[in-house]
Amino acid sequence: MTTYNRMVVFMQAVGLAGQSAIQFDRVFGALADATRRDIVRRAISGNEGVVELAAHYSMSFAAVQKHVAVLERAGLVEKHRIGRRKVVRTHLEGLRIAQRLLDRYEEIWRERIDLMATILEETKES
Amino acid sequence: MPVTTVTKDPVALTMTVTTELSASPERVWQLWADPRQLERWWGPPSYPATFVALDLIPGGKAIYYMTGPDGQKTPYSSWNIVATDPPKSIILRDQFADETGTPDADFPIIGMRVNIEDIGGGRTRMSIHNEFPSAEALDKMLAMGMEEGMTQAVGQIDAMLAESAQVPA
Numbered sequence: 001m002t003t004y005n006r007m008v009v010f011m012q013a014v015g016l017a018g019q020s021a022i023q024f025d026r027v028f029g030a031l032a033d034a035t036r037r038d039i040v041r042r043a044i045s046g047n048e049g050v051v052e053l054a055a056h057y058s059m060s061f062a063a064v065q066k067h068v069a070v071l072e073r074a075g076l077v078e079k080h081r082i083g084r085r086k087v088v089r090t091h092l093e094g095l096r097i098a099q100r101l102l103d104r105y106e107e108i109w110r111e112r113i114d115l116m117a118t119i120l121e122e123t124k125e126s
Numbered sequence: 127m128p129v130t131t132v133t134k135d136p137v138a139l140t141m142t143v144t145t146e147l148s149a150s151p152e153r154v155w156q157l158w159a160d161p162r163q164l165e166r167w168w169g170p171p172s173y174p175a176t177f178v179a180l181d182l183i184p185g186g187k188a189i190y191y192m193t194g195p196d197g198q199k200t201p202y203s204s205w206n207i208v209a210t211d212p213p214k215s216i217i218l219r220d221q222f223a224d225e226t227g228t229p230d231a232d233f234p235i236i237g238m239r240v241n242i243e244d245i246g247g248g249r250t251r252m253s254i255h256n257e258f259p260s261a262e263a264l265d266k267m268l269a270m271g272m273e274e275g276m277t278q279a280v281g282q283i284d285a286m287l288a289e290s291a292q293v294p295a
Contacts, residue, residue, distance in 0.1 A: 028258070031139050040137050098136040105256060106132045108170060109143040115167035116157050117128050120149045 027097045030074035036067050046089035139258035151242045154250045155213035189227040216240040
């Protein structure tokens with residue numbers, strides 16, 4: 001609960017107050033794992049099912065299946081039926097939330113750098 | 127205002143900001159090391175930061191809060207300083223914390239790597255690499271100094287994302 005409240009305050013401070021905190025948390029959590037980030041990248045092409053994806057990793061099929069499920073809940077991948085096959089495809093809409101976070105961070109940093117330049121300018125004059 | 131370039135990777139959750147400033151590296155370092163100067167640029171103008179502690183040495187800590195337009199204080203945050211090489215580089219973790227600077231383990235950590243480089247003519251290039259990974263991933267990365275690997279990975283993802291026309295801009 002504390003974490004949730006902090007997340008809300010944090011999102012207000014960084015200008016993401018309109019986001020659903022739960023969704024944000026899920027996307028954040030899902031992308032915090034290297035294997036899951038890799039699955040998201042591979043699934044951009046949308047050609048592989050869970051079995052094919054699992055072949056890329058040294059972990060068990062069940063472990064990969066679990067990672068895919070976490071990504072599915074976060075709205076980062078979807079399963080699509082192509083004929084008899086089921087492929088895992090990156091849901092680009094789901095990545096937008098991450099993109100928005102980075103966009104907001106870009107704004108924050110641009111603002112910070114402008115302020116830095118102003119401070120440097122002042123000390124030059126004095 | 128300075129020309130700033132930004133590289134973002136929405137899958138890896140990383141962002142690198144690079145800018146050039148008209149000052150020496152030593153002067154730019156002061157923007158980070160002097161709490162009164164830091165306070166003037168760290169918080170957004172609508173949420174100015176107050177640094178109650180700042181010790182920019184390896185193993186050092188910074189503790190700060192921000193004040194919103196309604197006068198409400200945000201929860202405390204802290205920096206854990208992982209490494210410094212004045213006036214050239216800083217590696218730190220920015221995170222939610224309590225008033226003593228002890229991190230809140232439930233919240234993701236933002237990893238930051240600052241590089242400050244003299245480019246001659248009284249100018250300095252400063253880059254800030256931000257990461258939003260898991261604490262374990264950050265630990266490993268810092269331990270192994272995987273900077274090159276990271277840069278490569280980001281390049282690969284950029285190329286991959288560029289191939290997909292539907293990717294959010």
